[in-house]
Amino acid sequence: MSGSLGKEKVVGEKQILGKSKWLQLVDVKYVRDGQEKTWQYCERCTRPANCDVDAVTVFAIVREPSKPSRVVVVKQFRPPLNTYTVELCAGLVDPGETVEAAALRELKEETGYTGKVLFTGGKQYLSPGLTNECVKTVFCEVDASKQTRQDKEDEGAITVELLPLDGLLETLNKLEGEGYAVWVGLYSIAQTLKLQSILA
Amino acid sequence: MSGSLGKEKVVGEKQILGKSKWLQLVDVKYVRDGQEKTWQYCERCTRPANCDVDAVTVFAIVREPSKPSRVVVVKQFRPPLNTYTVELCAGLVDPGETVEAAALRELKEETGYTGKVLFTGGKQYLSPGLTNECVKTVFCEVDASKQTRQDKEDEGAITVELLPLDGLLETLNKLEGEGYAVWVGLYSIAQTLKLQSILA
Incomplete structure (x- = not known):
């Protein structure tokens, strides 16, 4: 989805830094100006398939x-x-x-x-x-x-x-x-x- | 702060389930109706002392x-x-x-x-x-x-x-x-x- 909006994008697999039944703390790599950087965030483990909101x-x-x-x-x-x-x-x-x-x-x-x-x-x-x-x-x-x-x-x-x-x-x-x-x-x-x- | 609003409250020490430079996933215990329960959430590690917002x-x-x-x-x-x-x-x-x-x-x-x-x-x-x-x-x-x-x-x-x-x-x-x-x-x-x- 981000392709048409700019050059930045997530690359590779995300790593799980911590996990509970409901939430997980993850680390992703992304590319900005040709350089690979990292970002950590928290995601819910409960979003249903075919649903675009939590x-x-x-x-x-x-x-x-x-x-x-x-x-x-x-x-x-x-x-x-x-x-x-x-x-x-x-x-x-x-x-x-x-x-x-x-x-x-x-x-x-x-x-x-x-x-x-x-x-x-x-x-x-x-x-x-x-x-x-x-x-x-x-x-x-x-x-x-x-x-x-x-x-x-x-x-x-x-x-x-x-x-x-x-x-x-x-x-x-x-x-x-x-x-x-x-x-x-x-x-x-x-x-x-x-x-x-x-x-x- | 919650004392005057109701009987529920967090008890004990929080446990860290995962941590990065900016965020950590934590587990806390709280009391509801006399029963001890647990909740997991994500918090920023960057809130300044004496500041009430992130x-x-x-x-x-x-x-x-x-x-x-x-x-x-x-x-x-x-x-x-x-x-x-x-x-x-x-x-x-x-x-x-x-x-x-x-x-x-x-x-x-x-x-x-x-x-x-x-x-x-x-x-x-x-x-x-x-x-x-x-x-x-x-x-x-x-x-x-x-x-x-x-x-x-x-x-x-x-x-x-x-x-x-x-x-x-x-x-x-x-x-x-x-x-x-x-x-x-x-x-x-x-x-x-x-x-x-x-x-x-």
Whole structure:
């Protein structure tokens, strides 16, 4: 794929520097300006065949007449950060599953909401220097009056909240002040809304 | 920090499963519902002491009278993806450096633009299940008529472009179709603008 965009490319076999069930640390060689160089990164071992992303994230919006629009977020403990996060609902894509099906399944499992797809975003690379991990965001609308009970399996591990889109950045900053860690995709949405209010 | 938010927490020493100069794959134990479990993740070895993020990204906007606003993006080869990316200008924070100083330095080095800070976003966790990596985005304004030559060191490795904010999602989708990989922070901005146009 890179052939038409420039001369750099990965060459040879990758070496595995460390491995667990879910992740591996690898070393690859690549060519820049005719010179061979090396790069280390982390990759998931779980991406299904015939799937071009590792995971989906779900932007689910609640719109009700004469009420401010709200976005569905999940809070959960994340061992890499040793704290609780505020994220969009998310999950790995199962083999044979479309990203939209994975999104609606994860939304139902994690939050109890049934989503109606608005549109699906493109492939988003989370940290192109550190990992090949790649996700898509599925934008959905949900009816807040029809939330079913959350599945038993997530009880206690994941909590669900609705945050108003108005003042979302201030809300996230407040949560950060309380010790929560915020996922980049959610923060970017809030910061874009803030930027627009500054530039307007 | 997590004590006030819930009962889950990391316990004991982390184990190193694999290590390179820049990254390491680690295993930690944590407690959930009184049970000890394990989690593996990847961390950078380069975060400076007294710094709460690994890196900065720079959203730099060009506004000129009677012209559409444009955002400064960089294209570069990323070995983990074996292709070229479209990203916001970004870089690691040096020891003793503020995130704003790092942002203005990276912007100058990578793009030749001198930025004026509008505001700094909060801590954004890139992939809370896979890594503790954390960045802040510094939002800047630049004067497009005053671009100096890019530094020699980046010549050939990084190219700079200005993409119109109007129709940004369509532009990124077109670049994706050509084989480029798009960073989540940039895609999120574009998708938020698109979402607003759908909901308006």
